Amino acid sequence: MTDAPQTPPAETPTKPVREERSVGRKSISASLKPRELLTDKPRLARAWDARVVTLLPQAFPGILGESLTGKALKDGVWQLETTDLRTFGEGRHKNVDDTPSGGGAGMVMRADVVGNALATAHRGARHPMIYLSPRGKKFDQGMAQALARESGVTLLCGRFEGVDERVLERFDIMEVSLGDFVLTGGELAAQMLLDATVRLLPGVLGNAESTVEESFSNGLLEHPQYTRPAEWEGMSIPDVLTSGNHKKITQWRQEQSERITQERRPDLWQAHLKKD
Structure with missing residues (x-):
């Protein structure tokens, strides 16, 4: 069977x-x-x-x-x-x-x-x-x-x-x-x-002023930034930034932004001049 x-x-x-x-x-x-x-x-x-x-x-x-x-x-x-x-x-x-x-x-x-x-x-x-x-x-x-x-x-x-x-x-x-x-x-x-x-949305960055001062926000590249230590490899922080004179600091940063933009991005500098 x-x-x-x-x-x-x-x-x-x-x-x-x-x-x-x-x-x-x-x-x-x-x-x-x-x-x-x-x-x-x-x-x-x-x-x-x-x-x-x-x-x-x-x-x-x-x-x-x-x-x-x-x-x-x-x-x-x-x-x-x-x-x-x-x-x-x-x-x-x-x-x-x-x-x-x-x-x-x-x-x-x-x-x-x-x-x-x-x-x-x-x-x-x-x-x-x-x-x-x-x-x-x-x-x-x-x-x-x-x-x-x-x-x-x-x-x-x-x-x-x-x-x-x-x-x-x-x-x-x-x-x-x-x-x-x-x-x-x-x-x-x-x-x-x-x-x-x-990063521009409200509440994302801890300091809202960061987005105001950074590159391109006002048509210019950002000024140089420094922090501690005050001296490193023989190089010091510019005296104006440790002076406590906020008016002079603001002026210095504006001048640096303009200088860097002129040197590195002449297209942005020309647009900035036309805007002014």
């Missing part, structure tokens, strides 16, 4: 798992549903709201989670949410890019993929959308101050040869550059922009 062949038990179908990532005090997930319906931890009502669309969500908060910006993140002065572009990719391999139309080297991030990710990440927001790009408007202290007055910002981090132009047009995204150089992606630029902006 032979045993009858056994029918293997039917496999229980499994649901696809949605990847979630926790950044700061928040849990982030990719979905076309409003985030408020997915969690019992809604966005903090009064926190400055930073949202980042990226292929590297694991890169955040990065350095932003340390020091003063990290403390402010934990204290709820600002909040950070990342949206993983890969979860919106097409096909079995979750492709996010394709070859450039008209030919050329490299790959371009697809309009449909980036568009869906942006629509999800920016849902309900009233703040600006920015794409970090070498061809964008130059980021400066004035822009950081303007962004700090907004309710937040949504940042798109590019990769490869860039993003399909139609996405930028469809969402009316402002392109912003940190300088005349090219990075492998927008993540580092996004962190630099966020750092420069978050």
Whole structure:
């Protein structure tokens, strides 16, 4: 007598798992549903709201989670949410890019993929959308101050040869550059922009006067700074700074700012003269 062949038990179908990532005090997930319906931890009502669309969500908060910006993140002065572009990719391999139309080297991030990710990440927001790009408007202290007055910002981090132009047009995204150089992606630029902006939020810096006297705040580079010891390697602190005469100290610092700006940034100096 032979045993009858056994029918293997039917496999229980499994649901696809949605990847979630926790950044700061928040849990982030990719979905076309409003985030408020997915969690019992809604966005903090009064926190400055930073949202980042990226292929590297694991890169955040990065350095932003340390020091003063990290403390402010934990204290709820600002909040950070990342949206993983890969979860919106097409096909079995979750492709996010394709070859450039008209030919050329490299790959371009697809309009449909980036568009869906942006629509999800920016849902309900009233703040600006920015794409970090070498061809964008130059980021400066004035822009950081303007962004700090907004309710937040949504940042798109590019990769490869860039993003399909139609996405930028469809969402009316402002392109912003940190300088005349090219990075492998927008993540580092996004962190630099966020750092420069978050530190200007009320309560982040211990001394509010620091943001008034630092470089670029008044159109000039900052004057030299000194501290203890009074003498080091045969070099002493300028006498005026230890004189106790605050009027002379203020005058000296202004003169030093003007001298350094003239020598190192003639473009800033000319702009300063025109402003006066």
